Amino acid sequence: MQTDLLSAQFAALADPTRRAILARLSEGEASVNELAEPFDISLPAVSKHLKVLEKAGLISRGREAQWRPARLEPMALKGIAEWMEHYRRFWDASFDRLDAYLKKIQQGDDRGPRN
Amino acid sequence: MQTDLLSAQFAALADPTRRAILARLSEGEASVNELAEPFDISLPAVSKHLKVLEKAGLISRGREAQWRPARLEPMALKGIAEWMEHYRRFWDASFDRLDAYLKKIQQGDDRGPRN
DNA sequence: CGCGTTGTCAACCGTGCGGTTAAATAAAGA
DNA sequence: TCTTTATTTAACCGCACGGTTGACAACGCG
Numbered sequence: 001m002q003t004d005l006l007s008a009q010f011a012a013l014a015d016p017t018r019r020a021i022l023a024r025l026s027e028g029e030a031s032v033n034e035l036a037e038p039f040d041i042s043l044p045a046v047s048k049h050l051k052v053l054e055k056a057g058l059i060s061r062g063r064e065a066q067w068r069p070a071r072l073e074p075m076a077l078k079g080i081a082e083w084m085e086h087y088r089r090f091w092d093a094s095f096d097r098l099d100a101y102l103k104k105i106q107q108g109d110d111r112g113p114r115n
Numbered sequence: 116m117q118t119d120l121l122s123a124q125f126a127a128l129a130d131p132t133r134r135a136i137l138a139r140l141s142e143g144e145a146s147v148n149e150l151a152e153p154f155d156i157s158l159p160a161v162s163k164h165l166k167v168l169e170k171a172g173l174i175s176r177g178r179e180a181q182w183r184p185a186r187l188e189p190m191a192l193k194g195i196a197e198w199m200e201h202y203r204r205f206w207d208a209s210f211d212r213l214d215a216y217l218k219k220i221q222q223g224d225d226r227g228p229r230n
Numbered sequence: 231c232g233c234g235t236t237g238t239c240a241a242c243c244g245t246g247c248g249g250t251t252a253a254a255t256a257a258a259g260a
Numbered sequence: 261t262c263t264t265t266a267t268t269t270a271a272c273c274g275c276a277c278g279g280t281t282g283a284c285a286a287c288g289c290g
Contacts, residue, residue, distance in 0.1 A: 002276095010129035014122050015278085019198075026202060032237060045279055047238060052277095066236045066287045078206040081199060083134075084192060087141060091193040130248080147267060160249055162268060167247095181257045181266045 005057060009080055012056035017041070018049050022072065025059060029071035120172065124195055127171035132156070133164050137187065140174060144186035 002008045012018055021035055036046040050070055053059045058076045062069050117123050127133055136150055151161040165185055168174045173191045177184050 004131055006134075007129050007131055010125050011277095014125035014129055016119055016122055017278090019121075022202075026205070033235095041278085042280065043237070044239085044281085048278075051238095063286095068237065072202075072205060074205040076206070077199060077202050081203075081206065084196060084199070087137075087187075087192050088196075090141070090187060090189040091191070091196065126247095132248090148265095156248085157250065158267070159251085159269085163248075166268095178256095183267065 006079055006083060008056040009058065009076070012052050012058055013080075015049070015052075018053055021046075021049060021053065021070075022058065025070060025072045029062075029069045031067045031069055035070065121194055121198060123171040124173065124191070127167050127173055128195075130164070130167075133168055136161075136164060136168065136185075137173065140185060140187045144177075144184040146182045146184055150185065 002011065013022075017039060020038065024030060024035060024038075032043060032046055032050065035050070036043055039046065050059065050061070053070075054061060056076070058073055059070045060073050062071070117126065128137075132154060135153070139145060139150060139153075147158065147161055147165065150165070151158055154161065165174065165176070168185075169176060171191070173188055174185050175188050177186070
């Protein structure tokens with residue numbers, strides 16, 4: 001079993017069905033039936049996907065009568081974004097320039113009042 | 116089997132050992148033995164991890180005599196970054212106002228027709 | 231209450247993953 | 261050539277994953 005949250009999040013995102021579910025939820029919360037509609041899989045399968053997403057902290061669920069609407073958990077992807085930031089310089093050209101600039105500043109004067 | 120590159124990349128990143136390997140490679144290329152050293156797993160296991168990373172396009176491998184150094188593939192993470200960009204407004208503070216606006220909209224027209 | 235709707239739980243199945251050990255391959259060096 | 265070093269391949273193992281079907285629970289409504 002996966003104890004590490006970041007691993008759980010990456011693993012959750014590795015499935016195309018789950019990414020599609022997230023895309024749908026980015027337009028607003030939805031019931032399980034609504035989420036299942038575009039796919040050719042059974043309802044329990046969708047229910048399992050939602051459980052995976054929930055354990056990864058990517059969604060949360062409510063209750064309204066017999067519906068259990070799922071909604072995107074807004075801050076969840078921030079952890080991944082922060083992990084990626086460490087590698088940003090490898091693919092983002094504009095970051096290279098900023099990086100160089102920051103290093104240059106840092107060399108001479110650490111606590112300068114930048115306004 | 117996974118044919119989708121994005122899925123393969125997320126799956127590759129879901130393993131902590133592989134993320135540690137990437138972190139090591141972000142400081143420069145390394146041989147399999149060097150990469151294996153911090154871990155308590157066998158060499159073939161590391162070799163398999165490298166193959167997963169390579170198939171995901173995250174690293175590439177060379178040959179120098181009997182060594183097969185691995186190096187980070189610079190542009191690889193860009194695909195993931197672009198996927199995440201779609202969700203940026205959900206966690207980035209500078210989009211807070213937009214987010215609040217979307218939530219407000221969402222309240223009104225949630226579950227209309229259909230089931 | 232009984233009924234229909236919505237969703238989950240339980241059990242099962244096939245496949246792939248991360249790990250192992252043992253053997254094979256590749257290249258440098260004596 | 262024979263040996264040493266570096267790495268991959270092959271075969272296997274246990275387990276988690278994504279899927280199924282069938283039964284069950286929760287709730288609104290007549």
